[in-house]
Amino acid sequence: QVQLQASGPGLVKPSETLSLTCTVSSYSISSGYFWGWLRQPPGKGLEWIGTIYHTGTTYYNPSLESRLTMSVDTSKNQFSLKLNSVTAADTAVYYCARDEEFERGPVGWFDPWSQGTLVTVSS
Amino acid sequence: EIVMTQSPATLSVSPGERATLSCRASQSVSSNLAWYQQKPGQAPRLLMYGVSTRATGIPARFSGSGSGTEFTLTISSLQSEDFAVYYCQQYNNWPPFTFGGGTKVEIK
Helix, strand or coil, rough: CCCCECCCEECCCCCEEEEEEEEEECHHHHHHCCCEEECCCCCCCCCEEEEEEECCCCCCCECHHHHHHEEEECCEEEEEEEEEECCCHHHHEEEEEEEECCCEEEEEEEEECCECCEEEEEE | CCHHHEEEEEEEECCCCCCEEEEEEECCCCCEEEEEEEEECCCCCCEEEECCEEEEEECCCCEEEECCCCCEECCCCCCCCCEEEEEEECCCCCCCCCCCCEEEEECC
């Protein structure tokens, strides 16, 4: 059964870069599916950040696109997120999740999800 | 961007009773609508996709209906483990994929 684990620093300073990695186990990301990042500010709702394929093809939320870079490392079975110029508004629990694949594109529903990792932006 | 609106924000229900949660899209999302359940301190769990297809392991007391802009998640007989927050999400017009603000189902 596929499992995902998100990891990274829990504290990032304003204007710096937030970096997170998602490690996938019991499934090779090169075999298919798309892989996404989502976040949830404390006490608030869910926001889709972006999705990546093992080829490196990416799909970003337009509201974050100018600050966002996603990448994949198939040798480590991992995919990553970098969000630069962070502010307090980027404080959230970040999740990685698997997205279904259909006709070489993401479908857009996510299952399963990782446990979240809280990232706080503060000096 | 498609805006998803859920109602009510909080639903108070007694165990064993039926719960009906609503989700409205700002424009048609066809049948490209998913539901998630989130318990405190946990990640969301996919309940339903394609409006009415239950995800693996989801009990039959959960059902979904609707199309276009109006959708409903029904829990036929609430169990103690069903008290949680529920989110709808559209994946028809993207980017971005968008979520509703959630409905909290609490014990009455």
